[in-house]
Amino acid sequence: MIVNPELVGRVFAPTEPYLVGREKIREFARAVLATSPLCFDVAAAHAAGYSDLVAPPTFPVVLQDLTLHQLLSEPDAGIDFSRVVHGDQRFSFTRPIVAGDELTATLTVASIKSLGGHSMVTAESSILGADGTHVVTATSTLVVRGGE
Amino acid sequence: MTGITAASLEIGQVVAEAEFALSRDSLVRYAGASGDFNAIHYRDDVARLVGLPGVLAHGMLTMGLAVQPVIDWIGDPGRVLDYRVRFTRPVPVDAAEGALVTVTAKVGALEGDFARIDLTVTFNSATVLGKAQARVSVA
Numbered sequence: 027m028i029v030n031p032e033l034v035g036r037v038f039a040p041t042e043p044y045l046v047g048r049e050k051i052r053e054f055a056r057a058v059l060a061t062s063p064l065c066f067d068v069a070a071a072h073a074a075g076y077s078d079l080v081a082p083p084t085f086p087v088v089l090q091d092l093t094l095h096q097l098l099s100e101p102d103a104g105i106d107f108s109r110v111v112h113g114d115q116r117f118s119f120t121r122p123i124v125a126g127d128e129l130t131a132t133l134t135v136a137s138i139k140s141l142g143g144h145s146m147v148t149a150e151s152s153i154l155g156a157d158g159t160h161v162v163t164a165t166s167t168l169v170v171r172g173g174e
Numbered sequence: 175m176t177g178i179t180a181a182s183l184e185i186g187q188v189v190a191e192a193e194f195a196l197s198r199d200s201l202v203r204y205a206g207a208s209g210d211f212n213a214i215h216y217r218d219d220v221a222r223l224v225g226l227p228g229v230l231a232h233g234m235l236t237m238g239l240a241v242q243p244v245i246d247w248i249g250d251p252g253r254v255l256d257y258r259v260r261f262t263r264p265v266p267v268d269a270a271e272g273a274l275v276t277v278t279a280k281v282g283a284l285e286g287d288f289a290r291i292d293l294t295v296t297f298n299s300a301t302v303l304g305k306a307q308a309r310v311s312v313a
Contacts (some may be wrong), residue, residue, distance in 0.1 A: 050207075053206075053207045054206070054207045054208065055233070056203065057200075057203045057204040057206070057207035057208065057238070058204070058207075058235065058238030058239050059194055059200075059238075059239045059242055059266075060241065060242050060245065060251070061242065061246060062242075062245050062246065062249075062250070062251050064250055064251055064252070065251060074250055074252075076252065080250070080251045080252050081251070082238060082241075082245075082251055083238075083241055083245075083251055083254040083257045083308075084234060084237055084238040084257070085243070087208060087210075087234050087238075088208060088209060091208070091209055091210065102262075108224065111232045111261075112261050113260065113261060114258070114259070114260045114261070115233070115234065115237060115258065115261070116256070116257070116258035116259075117256065117257050118255070118256045119254070119255050119256065121252075122251060122252035122254075136226070170218055
């Protein structure tokens with residue numbers, strides 16, 4: 027099974043709007059062992075000039091995962107999830123995510139490269155706020171191991 | 175607010191260091207918070223079935239915790255403008271012993287009001303993330 031090279035450039039449908047909740051930010055922040063008061067204490071976030079709690083920098087993975095699920099379940103993708111290893115990850119922010127944001131994510135398959143029998147699939151998930159402006163792009167390279 | 179300015183920094187300067195003790199509980203908590211329920215992060219039998227020595231930490235958990243010392247140093251998660259890593263080695267988390275992950279954050283480059291912070295993240299004296307870099311605002 028090889029990854030379908032025709033996936034390159036494919037743009038998936040935007041995900042359903044995701045409302046970022048305060049408790050979700052606190053839960054995620056605890057899980058990544060964050061200690062910044064801006065992730066937990068609304069008054070501290072206000073004092074720092076934010077409208078609400080600030081999400082940790084890797085929080086966009088929650089939205090990225092929704093888009094990667096779209097990619098992996100694409101009928102003609104040829105990506106066997108059991109052979110996928112996470113290779114690289116990047117988050118590029120225009121602004122931080124704060125509680126109350128309503129975000130949508132749109133995945134584009136940026137590139138597919140072959141390397142020693144493996145396929146490296148780079149997927150860019152562009153995450154926009156409710157007003158349509160850019161918040162963050164999450165870029166993930168998945169290594170799909172070759173084999174039988 | 176934190177008093178950090180680009181002028182106060184030097185290339186190579188260590189700005190933060192931390193140790194994180196991970197346990198199986200940490201992985202279950204991260205699975206729930208992130209929505210990544212891949213069983214190799216909580217079931218040894220499933221991990222071994224795919225050729226792994228046992229349960230591994232989520233790469234995204236390692237990435238997520240490794241930037242926290244930088245955030246504590248600059249005082250604001252919103253000042254992290256770009257953050258990237260390469261997952262080079264897995265972090266096995268023993269059911270009894272857990273796993274100790276260490277992070278050292280150094281100034282890698284300075285450009286105007288921005289600093290590139292290079293992270294060295296290790297488990298068992300071996301680095302587990304490659305090219306781990308956070309671009310932060312130090313204005």
